[in-house]
Amino acid sequence: MKNWINKKTITITAILLLAIVVIWGIRYFALSQSNADNEIVSYNRDIRPILSDKCFTCHGPDVKKVKAELRLDQAAYAYAPLKKSKGKFAIVPGHPELSELITRIESTDPKIMMPLPESHLTPLSPEQIALFKKWIKQGAKYEKHWAFVTPVKAKLPSIENTQWPSNEIDHFILAAMEKKGFSPNEEASKNALIKRAFVDITGLPPTHQEYLQWTNNNQANWYQQMVKALLKKPAYGEKMGVLWLDLARYADSYGFQDDNIRTQWPWRDWVINAFNKNMSYDQFLTQQIAGDLLPNATKESILATAFFRNHKYTEEGGVIEEEYRVSYNIDKTKTYGKAVLGVTIECAQCHDHKYDPFSAKDYYQLYGFFNISKEKGYEGDVSISTPAKNPKLFITADDRKNFLQYINTKDTNTIEVAVMGDSSKPRPTYILNRGSYDAPSTVEVKPTALESIMPFDTTKYARNRLGLAGWTVNKKNPLTARVFVNFIWQEIFGKGIVKTSGDYGLQGELPTHPELLDWLAVDFMEHNWDIKYLVEKIVTSSVYKQSSEIHDKQLEKDPDNVYYSRSPRIRYKAEIVRDFILTSSGLLNYTIGGPSVKPYQPKGVWESTTSGRGVLASYKQDHNNDLYRRGLYTFIKLTAPPPSMMIFDASNRDQCEAKRSSTNTPLQALNMLNDPTILEASRVMAQKISMGNESLEEKIEKAFESILIRPATRFEKNKLIKYCESQLSVYQQKPALTKETLAIGEFAQPTRKYNEAEAAALMKTILIMYNLEEAITKS
């Protein structure tokens, strides 16, 4: 018998063996939930993830890398006689005992076993092998990758606890829970719901007044009323904007070494405005992909296409223009792939995709849509830098007065923004060998969307971005709606129904609730891609409204909360941490849009990294009201992004980012205790509160409610009062220290007389409240 793969003798180290033993053990546990004897093994659910992970590197769609002429990604190849082992078959449907695949994955002989030891892939577990046997026995049926099949609405699953669901979402969630023997938590307290919905919909906690307004509303449908009111707030567009800015890698500078300033913020304001006026998602995409090519294109729709111009631009002297022109198109292709379709198409830039059905040809066909742009690879170095690179849109003061009112600037000059525009003489696109700009092949390709996802019908779609946009928002496109509803789910629940929200390919994770995802996607399209409708649907579900309390049993049986038997507890995003502090202290400047601002920042962040060239060499902090803008308006200099944001896991905006991490580090503790933003907020809140006539206890209660959005418990109140009183006695004896304490921040000192010692003591007490875990946690 000949090998599938040229053999190399490899010594398996003791470490490797030991690890395998340990891992088998772990996997045994992990897979112990796997399927009973009579259950049908699903290719998509059970087999394909293993094949993709363990086999496709050598036996998958990358034709150049296929070993032993065997592919396992399609039935026809896998059932065919083996080219390198006469008379044998990799898979014989119905007959695991005749299938060479089984022999290989069961073998421990380093020359025969699969995957080969030199691949550094761990062998299959006994459970995985059993699954393969069963699948082959049942006929080895292949299925099209789930994410590349148009979603359909499944019937709502039946459930036992028919009282629980508020809407369709809950049927899917509860059915899965009941199958596992779990039951949902109780509904969360009113306070918790107020805080949660405010933060999820507007990115801002309620002000103390709003908190009182909704806690005192005792109507049966108070919650629905609140959700409706929140969706109308302009803060909603800002909250949603952050999600899109991460995907669109929005920044205020060009990146690369000299990293000069640029003007992309009018596009950011377009995004906020689009969310606020509830532009349908198909329009939202169409305008950003091809707003310049629409038959009725306006300055507004052209502005939308700045989406594709947000990536970095080099202004380094002496670069090779073509190298960068190509790399910019690569970035556009990648961002479109990940943000809109949730696929990692960039792998096919250098070679056929190893896991997904995207060939290099597919890649360059998609790239072709961007390759016909007028854009140059280089317009000169930083010494002749302009706020936007060609092609650009000029927005005059009149435009802003007459119809682009949301572009908010005091400047009366014309603004330039980099946008999309195709060349009248389209440049031909060739497949680039190894993805290298200086190695074009002779194979010319024409702009075409990814046909393995959905055919690109050229009788319907032009071979330009407008055609691409039409293809993207066609309701039969299996990915567009799924990807977006999943982003919204991720935004609200902290993780997507597809956890790998930027990868729906064969290596991506399977949806935890596939029918729910499809139901939401189809329902979203049926409702004209209405984003506010989608958000409202989710936040009015019972699964959303559960309490976040964690019971030992849940922690033990479902530590990741896969089944949503409790509401997740999630640390605020970087922007929300800032916005929360400014809102609760009353400092927030609610202005929407305009040029980005430069709030407090530690010394030297820009200065220590700069080349010294360009206008961003040193940080010139803003003052007055500009210090208190929402986090999404903080100036992002790509080479030195704002540290307080980065400490809380904000995207550095270097690339399209589909999901932020959420970490917990000592640097966050240092920031929360020492950042002047937080100290100043504590000071201002303390001064304001101490001017009232209430007792110290009442003052502490009020501060607590403003920060934690709930009344303090007796224990909490007692502790904080005791602490505050002890501070008060210190400050009463130290007027100089009192002055020093209250001097923090540029916000004007009160002109009215007030009890300074009490304010200083309260300030430190408030600082403690800001530093409680719960304060910056959505729960």
Added chain:
Amino acid sequence: MKEFLEHGLNQNRRKFLSKMSLGIGGLALGSLVAPGLFEGKTEDELFANVLPHFAPKAKRVIYLFQNGAPSQLDLFDYKPKLQSMHGEDLPASIRMGQRLTGMTANQAKFPLAGTKFNFSQHGQHGAWFSETIPHIASIADDLCIVKTMYTEAINHDPALTFFQTGAQVGNRPSMGSWISYGLGSENKNLPAFCVLLSKGKGNGQGVYSKLWNNGFLDSIHQGVQFTSGEEPVKYLSDPSFIQREDKRAMLDEIASLNEASYKEIGDPEIVAKIQQYELSYRMQMAVPEITSLQNEPESIVKMYGPDCLVPGTYAANCLLARKLSENGVRFVQLYHQGWDAHDNLPSQLEGQCKDVDQASAALVKDLKQRGLLDETLVIWGGEFGRTNYCQGALAKDNYGRDHHPRCFTIWMAGGGVKPGVHGETDDFGYNINTLPVHVHDFHATVMHLMGINHEEFTFKHLGRRYRLTDVAGNVINEIIS
């Protein structure tokens, strides 16, 4: 079997909670076996836990990055032929149509520029050094000099990004982040990966935080930038009105309220939060102790040069690097700007060398006298080399050099490298004759010295297993002792 494993799981969970008190370094992969289970990590990620893969030769790295690309031809790679052919055109047979940057691609001629500096041989391997770096020459016997480094990028940003992250573009984790992720810190009160910046007087190229970014790894593995001035780490200093004992009292209040909330809600994240606050407090004590330059003995000041007492200089950063490393910081990354001498190279180079020569050598000597050099890998080098021909007008005593990715010199010391000279370039210093070392090979070798098999050390992100060396890289065994 199942019961046994569940028990193991619980045990791991307890271990996880107790691990968190180990500190920043304790969050390394090696200690994350249990959380991997909770986060649904694949077995491959768990598999990577057997780190180090084998006994490491180096425990820590100090990387002295010379940002902007120092001229190998004026420092290490002595080419008398260039001096004898000074002003003659670079033969096409040598250039072989290689791509050039936009700065010199349109030059009508490529006049060869011989170095204006005197060279001499030092140490038992007879390595050449120019007169601009006498201190580095004096430690010749400790140095492993690689004359045949080469890279793929020809502009600063991609070349620097390639050296630091293994890819020219993309938001990949930095070398230091990979090491932090894999091995953690030896000191529970300090980050595993620290970054120090300084600037010379020569033509500068900026640095950018992406170079020490964690990419798709957790942000705990991001390089922590130390800055000169009052506050060495951002947000480290308490406001003036909060004294240490005040701070302690505040943290105690925060902890007790958080504990109460944990009892109520049951989320282990709250416990983690309490631990991180404690850590921040310990960091506030540990960092100023290390960064203080108050009590340096005279012998140290003499060794590093008087600049070492001026915060933010290269010399001060070298001294700080030694102290951080000595205290268990796994990866200390320095960047020194100013090497991009497209014109007036001789005077720019002299200025740069004045800043870095003595302190670079002192760092190696200092580690050696403390018995730390054996376990600390010191690396010195830039992102590419410089051309043998002149950019702009060539004068008798003055010239500039463009970027040259095809060969350049870096050196390493300590940490299991073998002193000597590796590889040879041609007489023109333009192409490599023997033993080329690609950036991926360099990464593979550094990983190897740290006890890591670069092919097995992967992280799965969006469907693909990533590693520092991408899909290439060979360990250069010849330079390992």
